[in-house]
Amino acid sequence: MTLTLLLAAPLALAAAKAISPKVDGNCQAPIWSTDGGKLAYEVNFHDKKSVELYVYTPGTDKPVRVKPPGGGGSATTAGFSGAGGESVAHELTWAPAKLGLFVYAGSNPARDYDLYTSQGSPLSPAPGADGNPHWSADGARIVFSSARSGQGDLYLIDIAQTDKPPRQLTSFPQSSELYPRLSPDGRSVVYVGRSAHGENLFVVPDVSAPSIQRLTDWPHVQTRPTWSPDGKKIAFYSTREDPKRVDLYVTQVGGTPTLVSRGVVMSARGPAWLPDSTGLVYVQDDDERYDPVYQVALATPAAPTLVATGTVGNTDLDLVKGTDGATWLAVAAQGLETDKVRDFRRIYVMKVK
Numbered sequence: 001m002t003l004t005l006l007l008a009a010p011l012a013l014a015a016a017k018a019i020s021p022k023v024d025g026n027c028q029a030p031i032w033s034t035d036g037g038k039l040a041y042e043v044n045f046h047d048k049k050s051v052e053l054y055v056y057t058p059g060t061d062k063p064v065r066v067k068p069p070g071g072g073g074s075a076t077t078a079g080f081s082g083a084g085g086e087s088v089a090h091e092l093t094w095a096p097a098k099l100g101l102f103v104y105a106g107s108n109p110a111r112d113y114d115l116y117t118s119q120g121s122p123l124s125p126a127p128g129a130d131g132n133p134h135w136s137a138d139g140a141r142i143v144f145s146s147a148r149s150g151q152g153d154l155y156l157i158d159i160a161q162t163d164k165p166p167r168q169l170t171s172f173p174q175s176s177e178l179y180p181r182l183s184p185d186g187r188s189v190v191y192v193g194r195s196a197h198g199e200n201l202f203v204v205p206d207v208s209a210p211s212i213q214r215l216t217d218w219p220h221v222q223t224r225p226t227w228s229p230d231g232k233k234i235a236f237y238s239t240r241e242d243p244k245r246v247d248l249y250v251t252q253v254g255g256t257p258t259l260v261s262r263g264v265v266m267s268a269r270g271p272a273w274l275p276d277s278t279g280l281v282y283v284q285d286d287d288e289r290y291d292p293v294y295q296v297a298l299a300t301p302a303a304p305t306l307v308a309t310g311t312v313g314n315t316d317l318d319l320v321k322g323t324d325g326a327t328w329l330a331v332a333a334q335g336l337e338t339d340k341v342r343d344f345r346r347i348y349v350m351k352v353k
Helices: 003-008
Strands: 026-032 039-045 050-056 064-066 089-094 102-107 113-117 130-135 141-146 153-158 176-182 189-195 198-204 222-227 234-238 247-251 258-261 279-284 293-297 305-307 317-321 327-333 346-352
Touching: 026 089, 026 317, 026 327, 026 346, 039 089, 039 327, 039 346, 050 102, 089 130, 102 130, 113 130, 130 176, 141 176, 153 176, 153 189, 176 222, 189 222, 198 222, 198 234, 247 279, 258 279, 258 293, 279 317
Parallel strands: 050 089
Antiparallel strands: 026 039, 039 050, 050 064, 089 102, 102 113, 130 141, 141 153, 176 189, 189 198, 222 234, 234 247, 247 258, 279 293, 293 305, 317 327, 327 346
């Protein structure tokens, strides 16, 4: 089947629906809970230089704002508020649905950044910014990047021993380690190493006995790695061919990266995998067509399928398989094709095949 025929039969069950209210800021970085029962996203207010975090429960009318605790209230409500303050809260990571928890990075009154739980408690606080948390699929570990050692190193928290200091995984004086992601089985960590030579991907194959393995050794930037749900592959963005263009790649640990698509829009949380690990959904960097959304099968990367979201100016997106068995898409977009006014981005959701 040709690309033209595929575009004539776009993939969608219904047009996307906005779930975030209209505000004077850009919504970004949507992320579904592991069962699709909740959806978190951020709102970036450029004028105020602040970022707010919200959690939306499908079927309700209003997302709830999440704030780093500033004193007062109970331990179970301190992290939530409906208004006030200029604190920054972002980079949420969900625990398995059965735990009903999440962790995020937020600024404290001193404008330092720590990790906080959804119950309002700081998680392993220390001087120096903490960020990029990621919770393992089994709920046993959280990996994050921290400047507590004077640079960006990776640390691991054992959820069964949160009263103990986190374990340091990396220590390289000439680089910073960023965007760590635990494999679905919680055993390995892929991350970005940033140095004067650029940004490349590395993996810790076994966090119980840390050693480092290089995945890429390319010029420019390789970033935002994400594991496939089955843990066999890693998708990432790269500017190796052209520093002004972002391309999408997939690799296996120890394998040779394969190009999936040239000229994509980088999603804040990294490439979005289909729940069955057979492909990815991404935004094509195409101004003339208002940055459309595509689905691509790894078996046929030359034949992507248009996802008819009905939205324009698409950027960050995320996918999840819900408890209803359907695959749900969340995307940050400037509006619908039918909108007469398109200004700040909102979060839209839709069911896809």
